[in-house]
Amino acid sequence: MRKKVMVVLVVALIGLVSLNSAIFASGGPNKQDKVKVSIAADLDPASAAGMRIEGLTGDKKGRLYTIDLDSRQLLRIMPGKGTTETLTVLPRQATGMTFDKKGNLYMASGGGAGQGGVILRVSSENLKKGPFSPDKVETFAEGVDGANGLAFDRKGNLYVSGGATGNIYVVTPEGERTVWASGITAERPEQPIVVNGLAFGRDGRLYISNTSSGEINRVRIGKDGAFGEVERFAKSPLLYGADGIAFGPHDALYVAANERNAIVKISRSGKVAEITSNNNNGPLEFPASLHFVGRTLYASNFDVDRGTNSPNQPGIGASIAQIDLKKN
Numbered sequence: 001m002r003k004k005v006m007v008v009l010v011v012a013l014i015g016l017v018s019l020n021s022a023i024f025a026s027g028g029p030n031k032q033d034k035v036k037v038s039i040a041a042d043l044d045p046a047s048a049a050g051m052r053i054e055g056l057t058g059d060k061k062g063r064l065y066t067i068d069l070d071s072r073q074l075l076r077i078m079p080g081k082g083t084t085e086t087l088t089v090l091p092r093q094a095t096g097m098t099f100d101k102k103g104n105l106y107m108a109s110g111g112g113a114g115q116g117g118v119i120l121r122v123s124s125e126n127l128k129k130g131p132f133s134p135d136k137v138e139t140f141a142e143g144v145d146g147a148n149g150l151a152f153d154r155k156g157n158l159y160v161s162g163g164a165t166g167n168i169y170v171v172t173p174e175g176e177r178t179v180w181a182s183g184i185t186a187e188r189p190e191q192p193i194v195v196n197g198l199a200f201g202r203d204g205r206l207y208i209s210n211t212s213s214g215e216i217n218r219v220r221i222g223k224d225g226a227f228g229e230v231e232r233f234a235k236s237p238l239l240y241g242a243d244g245i246a247f248g249p250h251d252a253l254y255v256a257a258n259e260r261n262a263i264v265k266i267s268r269s270g271k272v273a274e275i276t277s278n279n280n281n282g283p284l285e286f287p288a289s290l291h292f293v294g295r296t297l298y299a300s301n302f303d304v305d306r307g308t309n310s311p312n313q314p315g316i317g318a319s320i321a322q323i324d325l326k327k328n
Helices: 008-021
Strands: 035-044 064-067 072-079 083-087 097-099 105-109 118-122 138-142 150-152 160-163 168-171 179-182 195-200 204-208 215-221 227-235 242-247 253-257 262-266 272-277 286-293 294-300 319-325
Touching: 064 097, 072 168, 097 150, 138 150, 138 294, 150 195, 160 195, 179 253, 195 253, 204 242, 215 242, 262 286, 272 319
Parallel strands: 195 242, 242 286
Antiparallel strands: 035 319, 064 072, 072 083, 097 105, 105 118, 118 138, 150 160, 160 168, 168 179, 195 204, 204 215, 215 227, 242 253, 253 262, 262 272, 286 294, 294 319
16 A cells, blocks of 8 residues: 555545446345344343444454443453453444454544544454453554444555545554545435445455445455545445445345344345344344354344334343354
8 A cells, every 4th residue: 555545535436437336126035045143142131221332353263352332341252152251441432343364453443522533453462362451452543533344455454434524544554544535425414424334355346335325335446555446336225224244155245234123135246135134122233243254144233223223122232143144
């Protein structure tokens, strides 16, 4: 990634390429998809609103990680055993999470109310054992206001979505931050979040969820790191509230449609299909982040009082939902 990357107005690019977009919608579940949804971990069994979790990721051992926004506790979950341990207390709230190739954990803290956005990091060494001191959490990068979604490219550059700011940032392995794209605006006034979940496909393109418009866009990255042509991969009312995204079996892209308490699948050709959804009683309660372990998809239940999830009580509350995908 070169030091000088030009800021790009994404809105203009999206308008230019919309004629080549793949837009497909489905009125119901794809009959070929058979899923079983359950709760892998109820993080606060005594209350339906005692904790708030949004981010979710996992390590190579199949262990899951999330953060309680109120207490700032970094939690590690062993789904098979149903156990959870508190590793440390972060210096500030954090949402999006991801690992690099070396096993270091990165966490997005978007800031607000006079507090700028930063990326926090915990080294793989400190994660090898059990709980560790809060002073082991370091600030990897600054100037990433609204930071939420995180994704690494093949060169080790970290891409960061800026939520309602309409920005996408790039942070080099050395911690140098650049505004990579800007100007992305909300389509629905009642939903100001635009750039949200990020994921790289096998085609090398960066896939970006737009929470407000209910769409997934993808963009090629030039050899010099420059922002390339934007293509609309899919758009559908089924994708309203598109939050975390993750690639699964057959290179399909799975989307947490948080406002609809739903998980949606987008095929390689751009066909949109809902694979599971429910009312405000769970097991999906405003799913925010996704993480695959084999054919099992895990989703963090943020449990916000919005859309299908309103009112958010009674219900399960802060938890990790488990979606088992059966082979076709």
